[in-house]
Amino acid sequence: MELKGYTGKYLDIDLTNKEVKLKELPEDWAKNYIGGIGFGIKTCWDNIPKDVDALSPENVISFWTGPFAGTLVPVSSKYTAVAKSPLTGTIGFGISSGYFGAELKRAGYDGVVIRGKADKLSYIFIDDDVVQIKDATHLTGKTTWETEDILKQELEDKSIRVASIGSAGEKLVRYACITNAKNRHIGRNGLGCVMGSKNFKALAVRGTNEVVVDDLKTLLKEVKQLYKDCRGEKMYYGREGTPIKILKHDKKAVLATNNFQKMTFDGAENVSGEKMMEEKVRKIIACEMCAVACDHVNVIKKGKYKGTVGSIDFESLWALGPLCGVDCLDAVTKAVQLCDTLGTDTISTGVTVAWAMECYEKGIFTKQDTDGLELNFGNADAMIELIERIGNREGEFAKMLGEGSKLAAQKTGKDTINFAMQIKGLETSAYPFRVMQTGALGHATCITGAFYQRSGSYQYDEKDAVDRYSLDDSRGKLVADGEDDYTVVDSLIICKFSRRIYPDKEKLAYLWNLVTGEKIKYQDLLDRGKKIYTLGKCFNVRHGFTRQQDYLPKRAYEEPINDHINKEAVVKMDEWDKALDGYYEYRKWDKKTGIPKKETLKELDLDDAAEEIGV
């Protein structure tokens, strides 16, 4: 491997045949696909043909770091898992931090590709160059936290890092997550479900080798200031944290409440970030190589949930708080802890439960349907009980919800799909479509389903840099540029919370130079980002996705929001179509189909993709 920062090697493990192969990272990958999700998307493209079911042994899940993991670059100990998503059928990935990514790099690998299906529940232990597939039947039904503790004890080293699934993953909840360092998760897209479908309980790693960079001395000098910048004025993540958005959003009337029926929440004060910080946060901790430290860990000291521990950010607080009408921080902490330990994505869990609550309040579900739960908005006990049942897949109702809001709504019928708040099957994040429409466009074009972290386009609305109540063909550029930028970030991989410490993006390119030895400009990285994102889109096209799936749930077009700030706020279909046109045009994709054009793919050197998707 010519470029430094990479190990130049990855593991290719077939669980069916119990075969472990050590492979060389193709030389051109680093210069075309950066790392992280770039390598993951390329792996999926090369290995998952049309019609492969996400839960079949033919699906391939791969774990990757980028060149920065294990180096001094701030906020870089990250890894991703990438596969075809069982929740959406699109490319699926999530990114997690903690201590896992750097450890994997030090074990000597840029990534691990997992195929097939083990005949019984198994885990993989990577101990530098010794790789074993081991029996995990004794871990059946264990939570992610128990699994981590047991494996560290069993392997007799507390410094071993573990990424595992809980019972939700084992029992194929479609939005099951992968957990490491207890509070860090690959949450979105059901990657934990893919692990479960392979009888793959955990990946444990011990790495003792050095990570080699091109210019360590200069890097050591450069990062000193960056660590300081991580604590700068704008870096509120490490102080009050993202939960302060609860009151900010409530004030702005963009706090999605009761399954997006309202944009303000009467109980907002009770679940505010300020209150949480004052009363519940025991400490703010960090991931490896992070000078920001954003992990607000709540420890509940008294009452019904005494002893509960939960790491809570804005999205989790919102999804299991206001969205479900719940205004009790102790209950939200309990709900988050259940999601973390049983192994489900907090956002998908909250949005699915909120959908069920709306169905219940509308009389579509009776108490009999819900297996005895009174699922009114605000009923924290019922929410908590339901989350536990979903994670353990107990009872028919919870089983159905474990399929995700889209499939559950399709099964339920009665137009409940109109208010299942998902796109392509992925439950949406906290930025409501009707009152943050640039955000909505970014959620809809996102190749993994409704998620804010693939373009960050909601920020234009949040800052009121655009008219957030309308759309036109100029917004596509904002979204597409954001997608390419975030694809670089997710491929390098660094934490999005560090973006404010690089007001000049050339600094990132400079860090790339110091780590890899390749002298490039940020634009070169952006070009690679565009290529990666486009290949991800081609993966979706291969699996049947077109323009048709880039639409919002009907609620967004048909139910205007009215309150003291929002007046008849609704997404207008003609504007939406124009906005999509604008996006595809800017991307140089076909407007009618939403599929990349042949010449566009050729420009990106993706000729084989053009041939494969038949353009």
Next chain:
Amino acid sequence: MQEKIIVCDNEKCTGCRICEYVCAAVHEEKLNPRLSRIRTVRIDPVFDLAMSCRKCDNPKCLDACARNAISQDPETKLISIDKEKCDGCGYCVDQCRFGVLSIGIDDKVAIVCDTCREKNDGKPACVDYCPKEALEYVAISGIDDEKVKKFHHKVQENIDKK
């Protein structure tokens, strides 16, 4: 002379391991926290601490070494390892009450904090780089001072409240 040691405020320490990375980079010119002279530990869920040599009087590590590879500077109290004599048996690691010695993963000899005496302009790099200012390089008497100050602040606050 009052010797100084590196102390860590466990309420400020976030467990980021930057001290370990920087220590290894400064001493070994390698990126590998396992080559660090300072160790971080997290006890779930939120207790974090980083620790390096405490410069004990009558250090156990010194007594434990069967090859006389360990010595202590009578003035600075710094522990040094004679790399030629050390055979990496690990008995000093075993005997240290604080777990701050380790056997280097590369050349298999004991490594221990030297407070960057000859590196990083003589300032301990871990303290220099700690993003949360959790680490301090202070005289042992200074630690008491800080505690007394904190106590007095608390008293003052209580008086102010009333």
